[in-house]
Amino acid sequence: MNIKLLLSSLYIMAFEVKSVQEFEDDFRYNILLTTVLLLLFLFLEAFEKFTDQRSIQLLLKNRGQLLFATSSMQLINLYLLLLSISYNGQAYTSLTALFLFCTSVLLFGAFYTSFRHAVKMSVMMGYQAKSLSLEHKLEQSYQNIRELQDSVFIDALTGVHNRKYGMEKLERLLEEAAPFTVCFLDIDHLKQVNDKYGHGEGDRYLVSAADILEGVFRGFPVCRMGGDEFLVLLPDTTEEQAEKLARNACENMKSLPFSYAPSFSYGIVSQGQEREKGMAAILQEADQRMYAYKKAQSG
Structure with a gap:
C-alpha cells in the first residue's frame, strides 16, 4: 500500500492529475498497479536474499518483538487507509502530491526502523539467552570442580576430612x-x-566415632588419618581447652548403644608462636601421649 502511495504521488506530480477519478480513468493507472505488484515482488525477493534468515527466525520465536513489528505495520497500514479515504474526494495539487510522497518515504523509514529494532532486540535477547545458558553451564562446571576438589580431601567412609x-x-x-x-x-x-562382630560393625564404630568428634569439636577440622586414628586441628586453642573437648568426646563415646565398650584414647600437643617443633615432631609427640593415655586406661 505504501509502494502504491509512493508511485501515485510521483505520477500525480509528473502528469498533473487533478482528481482521483481522473487518476483512475487514465490508462497509466493500470500500468501503475502492475508496477506496484512488480516492485512488491522484487522487494520480497530482495528481502529474502539479503536478510539474515537466522535473525528472522529469532524474531519469529520472540513473541514480544514480533508483536511490536506487526503492530507497527498495522498502524502504518491504518494510517495509509485513513489517508487514502481523506484524500479520495479532494482535488490533487502539486502540494498534495508532495505531501503524499514525503509521507510514503517517512512511512518506509518508520517501517524499516521498527523492523530493524525488532530484529536487533530479538538477536540481542537470543545472545542474552545463550549467555545465561553458558553462565549456568560454567557455574555448574565450577560446582563440579569444587565437588571434585572437596572429594579429594574427604574420607569416603566417615565423611570427615582425610x-x-x-x-x-x-x-x-x-x-x-x-x-x-x-x-x-x-x-x-x-x-x-x-x-568378633565383622567389618560392617567395625565401620559402624568408625562412623559413630567420627560423628561424635565432629559434634564435640564443632568448627574445627576433624581428619581421619587412617585405620582407627583421627587428628583434630585447633587453631588459637590452648592445651587445657583441647583437653576439655577430648574428655567430652570420650564421655559421649560411652553413650553409644553398642554391646562392647566404645572409647577413645588421645594425646594433645600445643605449638606456640616460637615454632619449636616441626610437623613430624608434633605428630610423634601426640602419638606417644596417646599411647601413654591408652596404657594408663588399660592399666
Whole structure:
C-alpha cells in the first residue's frame, strides 16, 4: 500500500492529475498497479536474499518483538487507509502530491526502523539467552570442580576430612604465626570389634566415632588419618581447652548403644608462636601421649 502511495504521488506530480477519478480513468493507472505488484515482488525477493534468515527466525520465536513489528505495520497500514479515504474526494495539487510522497518515504523509514529494532532486540535477547545458558553451564562446571576438589580431601567412609587434608592444614598452621593445638585420637579395640562382630560393625564404630568428634569439636577440622586414628586441628586453642573437648568426646563415646565398650584414647600437643617443633615432631609427640593415655586406661 505504501509502494502504491509512493508511485501515485510521483505520477500525480509528473502528469498533473487533478482528481482521483481522473487518476483512475487514465490508462497509466493500470500500468501503475502492475508496477506496484512488480516492485512488491522484487522487494520480497530482495528481502529474502539479503536478510539474515537466522535473525528472522529469532524474531519469529520472540513473541514480544514480533508483536511490536506487526503492530507497527498495522498502524502504518491504518494510517495509509485513513489517508487514502481523506484524500479520495479532494482535488490533487502539486502540494498534495508532495505531501503524499514525503509521507510514503517517512512511512518506509518508520517501517524499516521498527523492523530493524525488532530484529536487533530479538538477536540481542537470543545472545542474552545463550549467555545465561553458558553462565549456568560454567557455574555448574565450577560446582563440579569444587565437588571434585572437596572429594579429594574427604574420607569416603566417615565423611570427615582425610589424611591429605590434615597434613596440608597442619603445614599451613606451622607457616602461620598464631598458636594452635593438635589432638590425636585412637579408637580403642577396633581390631577386636572387627574380629568378633565383622567389618560392617567395625565401620559402624568408625562412623559413630567420627560423628561424635565432629559434634564435640564443632568448627574445627576433624581428619581421619587412617585405620582407627583421627587428628583434630585447633587453631588459637590452648592445651587445657583441647583437653576439655577430648574428655567430652570420650564421655559421649560411652553413650553409644553398642554391646562392647566404645572409647577413645588421645594425646594433645600445643605449638606456640616460637615454632619449636616441626610437623613430624608434633605428630610423634601426640602419638606417644596417646599411647601413654591408652596404657594408663588399660592399666
